[in-house]
Amino acid sequence: MKQFAVIGLGRFGSSVARTLARLGHQVIAIDSDEAKVEALMNEVTTAIQADARDEEALKAAGIRNVDVAIVAIGENVEANILVTLIVKEMGIKCVVAKALNDLHGKVLAKIGADKVVFPERDMGVRVAHTLASGNVLEHIDLSPEYSIVEIVAPTRVAGKTLGQLNLRAQHGVSVMAIKRNDKILAAPGADDVVEEGDIMVLVGRNKALERLQES
Amino acid sequence: MKQFAVIGLGRFGSSVARTLARLGHQVIAIDSDEAKVEALMNEVTTAIQADARDEEALKAAGIRNVDVAIVAIGENVEANILVTLIVKEMGIKCVVAKALNDLHGKVLAKIGADKVVFPERDMGVRVAHTLASGNVLEHIDLSPEYSIVEIVAPTRVAGKTLGQLNLRAQHGVSVMAIKRNDKILAAPGADDVVEEGDIMVLVGRNKALERLQES
Numbered sequence: 001m002k003q004f005a006v007i008g009l010g011r012f013g014s015s016v017a018r019t020l021a022r023l024g025h026q027v028i029a030i031d032s033d034e035a036k037v038e039a040l041m042n043e044v045t046t047a048i049q050a051d052a053r054d055e056e057a058l059k060a061a062g063i064r065n066v067d068v069a070i071v072a073i074g075e076n077v078e079a080n081i082l083v084t085l086i087v088k089e090m091g092i093k094c095v096v097a098k099a100l101n102d103l104h105g106k107v108l109a110k111i112g113a114d115k116v117v118f119p120e121r122d123m124g125v126r127v128a129h130t131l132a133s134g135n136v137l138e139h140i141d142l143s144p145e146y147s148i149v150e151i152v153a154p155t156r157v158a159g160k161t162l163g164q165l166n167l168r169a170q171h172g173v174s175v176m177a178i179k180r181n182d183k184i185l186a187a188p189g190a191d192d193v194v195e196e197g198d199i200m201v202l203v204g205r206n207k208a209l210e211r212l213q214e215s
Numbered sequence: 216m217k218q219f220a221v222i223g224l225g226r227f228g229s230s231v232a233r234t235l236a237r238l239g240h241q242v243i244a245i246d247s248d249e250a251k252v253e254a255l256m257n258e259v260t261t262a263i264q265a266d267a268r269d270e271e272a273l274k275a276a277g278i279r280n281v282d283v284a285i286v287a288i289g290e291n292v293e294a295n296i297l298v299t300l301i302v303k304e305m306g307i308k309c310v311v312a313k314a315l316n317d318l319h320g321k322v323l324a325k326i327g328a329d330k331v332v333f334p335e336r337d338m339g340v341r342v343a344h345t346l347a348s349g350n351v352l353e354h355i356d357l358s359p360e361y362s363i364v365e366i367v368a369p370t371r372v373a374g375k376t377l378g379q380l381n382l383r384a385q386h387g388v389s390v391m392a393i394k395r396n397d398k399i400l401a402a403p404g405a406d407d408v409v410e411e412g413d414i415m416v417l418v419g420r421n422k423a424l425e426r427l428q429e430s
């Protein structure tokens with residue numbers, strides 16, 4: 001179990017705080033807006049209403065003892081930067097800060113943020129990849145050329161075994177898992193059959209993955 | 216090549232529009248804020264300043280002909296819902312709408328949105344998983360019990376072959392890929408060696424993946 005502080009409980013921050021608490025960690029959640037604090041009160045260890053630019057309030061909240069602080073203040077760039085500076089100077093080992101854009105991200109890194117995140121930008125990239133290739137459900141870039149994708153099995157592969165499809169030899173694509181209803185077949189073998197409606201998790205070159213999705 | 220319209224060019228919408236254009240698609244980008252339109256002008260097919268609640272303006276922009284419309288208006292829930300309704304009634308086959316929260320998402324689905332996305336919430340879940348398990352770089356839920364993760368190879372596995380590690384037999388975990396600098400080894404075999412600093416892409420049960428990350 002680790003100790004976390006989440007400062008700024010907008011859509012991103014509240015989701016981070018809630019998920020960490022569900023994973024069994026201690027979470028101190030802070031926002032200047034009382035409604036945001038109340039909405040999360042029953043889901044985290046401690047929820048506190050305070051302006052995070054107030055160093056004394058942060059200390060009183062016990063922020064100094066956390067392993068990781070996440071600064072999820074959004075549109076007020078000045079507050080976001082100031083709070084990142086304050087928590088870093090308190091000696092917190094790992095400070096994660098949410099940035100509005102590249103320039104803001106560079107400033108955050110310079111003043112000591114250990115990790116800078118761009119939730120909207122990154123999710124925009126993911127959603128665009130998903131929409132661009134009709135039946136792709138998930139997409140992870142492994143490198144500029146390789147990806148992992150989750151696709152609905154194309155009709156023409158249904159009823160065949162992985163051995164018959166031979167995707168590895170023909171396309172350089174490996175099937176990492178097959179999802180069927182609630183079940184999951186991790187690392188399936190040559191004898192496993194792909195059924196209609198199955199979701200296949202594939203790894204391979206982008207070009208090869210695109211070809212597979214089209215057909 | 217497909218035709219897309221992106222309405223609302225905040226952090227999320229602008230990232231979707233930019234990525235779709237980079238992937239080679241036609242993108243009409245719309246925002247009521249002129250600065251947002253200008254910032255994207257040179258990166259998309261057409262960038263238009265208009266209030267998207269104005270149906271005539273949308274028609275003039277050629278929105279009716281797109282394959283997919285993404286409504287990425289954020290905090291003004293009323294405008295978001297109204298615009299989703301308008302573009303859906305124009306006959307666009309696939310309308311994707313960004314929701315603020317669950318309730319908003321349900322309303323969007325009810326009025327005909329074909330897909331509802333929660334970028335901040337989903338990225339909050341991802342970032343929380345990453346922070347909770349120190350060396351996890353990426354995380355995809357395959358099911359409540361199975362995941363794909365990208366982790367920095369733990370020191371104790373460095374120098375060993377996958378055959379020696381035998382993660383499949385011992386942990387039920389498969390190594391889908393190994394990333395080393397800019398190179399990627401997809402579907403590595405028993406003779407492949409894990410080196411210090413390698414990034415391993417693993418699939419398996421959550422419990423087993425957590426055990427691996429700790430050690």
Ligand SMILES: Nc1ncnc2c1ncn2[C@@H]1O[C@H](COP(=O)(O)OP(=O)(O)OP(=O)(O)O)[C@@H](O)[C@H]1O
Binds near residue numbers: 036
């Ligand atoms: N000085 C501050 N101290 C504490 N909380 C703050 C401070 N400034 C802003 N916040 C809180 O941070 C939260 C996130 O800020 P904001 O809504 O501007 O960001 P956002 O990027 O739009 O958020 P999201 O997209 O995640 O919903 C808000 O709930 C806001 O009340």
Ligand SMILES: Nc1ncnc2c1ncn2[C@@H]1O[C@H](COP(=O)(O)OP(=O)(O)OP(=O)(O)O)[C@@H](O)[C@H]1O
Binds near residue numbers: 246247294
């Ligand atoms: N009626 C409208 N017509 C066109 N654009 C609009 C309309 N209402 C809002 N927008 C634009 O939508 C964009 C996104 O809205 P907003 O900033 O409220 O959402 P957000 O969820 O905070 O965005 P993000 O987190 O992605 O930055 C803004 O650039 C805004 O100008």
Ligand SMILES: [Ca+2]
Binds near residue numbers: 010074075290
């Ligand atoms: Ca906000």
Ligand SMILES: [Ca+2]
Binds near residue numbers: 011120226289335
């Ligand atoms: Ca946002």
Ligand SMILES: [Ca+2]
Binds near residue numbers: 075225289290
């Ligand atoms: Ca905004």
Ligand SMILES: [Ca+2]
Binds near residue numbers: 075289290
């Ligand atoms: Ca916002």
